[in-house]
Amino acid sequence: MKNPLFDLSGKKALVTGGSRGIGYTIAVELAKEGVDLMLVARNRDDLIDVVGAVQSTGRIAHALAADLSQHAEVVRLGEEALRIWPKIDILVNNAGTNILAPALAAKAEDWDAILHTNLRAPFFLAQKIVPPMMRQKWGRIINISSQCGLIAIENHVAYCASKGGLELMTKVCALEWAPHGVTVNTVAPTVVDTPLTRKVINTPEKLERMLRRIPAARFASCAEVASAVLYLASPAAAMVTGDCIKVDGGWTAQ
Numbered sequence: 001m002k003n004p005l006f007d008l009s010g011k012k013a014l015v016t017g018g019s020r021g022i023g024y025t026i027a028v029e030l031a032k033e034g035v036d037l038m039l040v041a042r043n044r045d046d047l048i049d050v051v052g053a054v055q056s057t058g059r060i061a062h063a064l065a066a067d068l069s070q071h072a073e074v075v076r077l078g079e080e081a082l083r084i085w086p087k088i089d090i091l092v093n094n095a096g097t098n099i100l101a102p103a104l105a106a107k108a109e110d111w112d113a114i115l116h117t118n119l120r121a122p123f124f125l126a127q128k129i130v131p132p133m134m135r136q137k138w139g140r141i142i143n144i145s146s147q148c149g150l151i152a153i154e155n156h157v158a159y160c161a162s163k164g165g166l167e168l169m170t171k172v173c174a175l176e177w178a179p180h181g182v183t184v185n186t187v188a189p190t191v192v193d194t195p196l197t198r199k200v201i202n203t204p205e206k207l208e209r210m211l212r213r214i215p216a217a218r219f220a221s222c223a224e225v226a227s228a229v230l231y232l233a234s235p236a237a238a239m240v241t242g243d244c245i246k247v248d249g250g251w252t253a254q
Contacts, residue, residue: 005236009034013233014081014088014129016068016121017095019046021194022144025222026092026229027061028053033230035090036060038081042067068095068121069113078128087132090233093122094144096162103157111158118162123169130173130182137181140233143170144225145186147248163188167244174242183241187228190248193219216249 002009013030017023018039027037031054039047039054039061047063054061062084066077081088097117099110126141133139148156149163167186174184191197191210197219201207211217228245231237246252 006230006234007034008090008230008233011035011089011233012038012085012087013090013092014038014040015092015094016040016066016125017144018050019043020050021196022189022192022222022225023092023094024050024053025226026094028057029223029226029230030090030233031057031059031061034059035233038062038064038084038088040064040066040068040077040095068125069097069116071116071120071124074121074124075128078125081129082132087136088129089133089138090140090142091126091129092142092144092229092233093125095121096144096146098156098159100155100159101157102155106157111161114158115162115165118159119165119169122166123173126173126184130177133182134177134180139177139180139182140237141170141173141177141182141184142229142232143184143186144229145170145188145244147188147190147246147252149186149188150244150246150252170244171242178241183232183237185232185237185241186244187225187232188244188246188248188252189220189225190214190251191219192225193221214249214251215254218249220247220249 013035015027018027019041037054044063044065051061066073146163148160149167170186
């Protein structure tokens with residue numbers, strides 16, 4: 001028998017960046033808890049695997065395509081999602097992008113791409129999705145942030161700016177929407193062990209340098225990030241809003 005404090009049976013969630021890595025795992029773990037999923041990626045074909053994984057749990061899965069760097073696409077996505085499901089209980093803003101560069105070499109077009117995807121899109125998608133949550137007096141908005149929203153890391157100037165902005169945007173929305181039963185929080189991982197991470201950190205020297213900065217001496221797993229999302233999505237977290245769960249192995253505690 002499920003603990004009612006953690007029961008998500010019958011809820012409906014929208015997860016952006018759902019085709020792989022953290023987003024894929026969040027979607028599948030939500031499905032295992034009885035949640036129907038709406039999954040978003042830039043290309044619909046990229047969602048075939050995760051749709052199959054969600055459906056294998058017996059839950060419904062819809063695949064939607066949107067380029068979240070484009071404001072018109074964000075607005076269209078929100079409207080399309082609410083046409084399919086007039087209310088969405090859980091929004092997970094997971095999609096993100098990064099382009100590494102030292103501050104002196106950062107380009108305006110890269111800055112815009114990062115800020116538009118990582119900060120503007122989560123806000124305006126939440127703005128679209130939240131009214132039905134407010135009407136039903138229950139909703140969960142979970143923004144996947146980063147330790148880069150809490151501390152500075154070299155060569156991440158635009159990324160840190162976007163995630164720092166996401167942290168404070170989350171707090172403002174939490175403040176305004178709490179009276180309506182909607183919580184808004186972030187999950188801030190350290191480096192997460194994914195195939196993409198292993199491509200970037202591709203030498204023993206890079207690996208050792210990164211692991212030295214994590215007191216737990218390892219990267220986070222996608223499942224560990226998803227577990228934090230499951231908690232924030234659950235009734236157990238009803239009094240947690242405007243907060244950040246750090247899944248960082250102690251990096252930001254130093």
